[in-house]
Structure formats: C-alpha cells, structure tokens
Amino acid sequence: MKEMINLQEDSDGNEHEVYAVVSENSHSNVLSFTMNDRVACTSCCEAVTNPVCIRCYTKHFVSWTDFHGISNTTKAEILKDIGRNASKESLNEVPCLICGNENLSLCTYCYFFMVEKIIGKEKYKLSRDIIEDFKCVFNYKGTIANIT
Numbered sequence: 001m002k003e004m005i006n007l008q009e010d011s012d013g014n015e016h017e018v019y020a021v022v023s024e025n026s027h028s029n030v031l032s033f034t035m036n037d038r039v040a041c042t043s044c045c046e047a048v049t050n051p052v053c054i055r056c057y058t059k060h061f062v063s064w065t066d067f068h069g070i071s072n073t074t075k076a077e078i079l080k081d082i083g084r085n086a087s088k089e090s091l092n093e094v095p096c097l098i099c100g101n102e103n104l105s106l107c108t109y110c111y112f113f114m115v116e117k118i119i120g121k122e123k124y125k126l127s128r129d130i131i132e133d134f135k136c137v138f139n140y141k142g143t144i145a146n147i148t
Contacts, residue, residue: 039092041107043114051094053102054086057111064137068130081118086111112138 039048058079065075090105106114116134119126 039094039104041110042087042090042105043110044107046107046109048092048094048104048107050108051097051104052108053096053099053104054088054106054111055102056096056098057106057108058082061115061138064134068133070126070130074124074126078118078124081121082115085114085118108138 039051040046041048061082062075062079065078070078087105090103092104094104096102096104112134115138116131118124119134120131
C-alpha cells in the first residue's frame, strides 16, 4: 500500500511530496519514506547517505569474517540471523551504488548495528577483540582513531 502524505516544506520553503508505506515483517512495522530523490532507512527513517544494499553490505561483512577466520558453520548461522533480521522491504527506488541491482532499505548505521547485536550473541562465542575490531572496521559508531 502506498499512500501520499501531506506536502512538507524544507528550510528554503520549498514543498516536497512525502510518501509512506506500512507493511508487516516478522519483527515490527516497517515505515519507509521517500522525498523526491531522497532515500530513507526503513528502520530509523533517516536519510541513507551511503547508497549500498543489504546484499553488498553482507558481502563486505563476509570478507571481514574470512579475514578473522570465523568458521563456516558459525558464519552460516550468523548469515541466517542477518537474513531473518534485515528488512528488505522499501519504497526506495534508488539502486545500490555497488551492484546496481538491489534497492536500498537500511542505512549503514542500522545494518551494522543489527549485525553487531547478532555477532555479540553468546552462542557465536566471538571474542571481545573481534567485536571491537568489527566496530572499528565498519565504523558505524564513530570509532575513529584519534589523530594528533
């Protein structure tokens, strides 16, 4: 269902059409907004500033797991968990910058925040150092080394 919501003004007084859709997934209602060519995350409704799809984010994550020697069994379980938790529904029509095939649904922060919560589960038995490296490599929480 796609429903037009009232016009919204930006800081310059220009009006933009705002559309919204609500659909059910296994965990919560998904609300997706599109404003002209702007793309919004289906989780936090903030602008997606790094237009990369879930599939490409996951490929980057898999490369990271390979680098850390995470077993194929653990990796497969984590990927199943990601698949169950990642919202793929969206009204966004902007394609992924990397593959050009998938439409965008989650922003970088929401995707990697979800993955960090998944890999932090006790059942995966990943060390604190590996999880800290994940946060640093994917930089979703602003963990940037101090430069002096």
